[in-house]
Ligand SMILES: Nc1nc2c(ncn2[C@@H]2O[C@H](COP(=O)(O)OP(=O)(O)OP(=O)(O)O)[C@@H](O)[C@H]2O)c(=O)[nH]1
């Protein structure tokens with residue numbers, strides 16, 4: 001990376017038909033660490049429109065391997081459905097597995113959770129903060145796609161704060177509390193009490 005190379009760069013885009021609808025996939029690179037991230041866009045919008053977006057952090061186990069230990073796969077599906085139902089929207093898929101600690105450390109953290117630690121304690125026991133994610137590339141992705149105003153699908157106020165600090169204009173929040181299972185209730189309760197996520201407590205009883 002030379003001093004003139006931008007930290008984040010758009011590389012290419014292509015059609016991506018999916019089970020939910022016909023999206024376009026846009027590939028980006030973070031030159032500071034070589035990480036590759038993607039955005040999926042659906043439909044067309046005016047640059048001043050409020051565009052529904054989901055900022056989704058990679059979860060191999062939930063997104064691709066059908067795990068019910070977390071709610072990620074359910075949220076991913078619901079976000080794509082919501083976007084198609086709305087007629088346009090964007091999914092930013094960030095490759096920050098395990099809230100930024102990586103896949104193998106997430107498996108270590110799951111191992112500790114199998115022994116009784118909660119999701120935050122497990123991270124701390126491994127020497128990590130509870131959440132190491134960085135959302136900086138989101139602003140570049142949204143600018144590249146001519147998205148200036150967003151409705152964000154999330155239950156996580158910290159994500160909203162981080163995006164706001166980056167200059168993303170968040171007009172509204174749409175809750176995305178789908179995918180509560182007997183396997184993930186305790187995890188979701190911990191996210192509510194320790195990480196500030198907004199879940200209806202009745203749904204987690
Ligand atoms: N370290 C760690 N990461 C986890 C664990 N369970 C899920 N993850 C990761 O957490 C990330 C998703 O974060 P969540 O806290 O579920 O949700 P969020 O993206 O902050 O908030 P929402 O927008 O409301 O979904 C993904 O990268 C998952 O791989 C866990 O027990 N430990």
Ligand SMILES: [Zn+2]
Nearest residue numbers: 059062070072
């Ligand atoms: Zn997950």
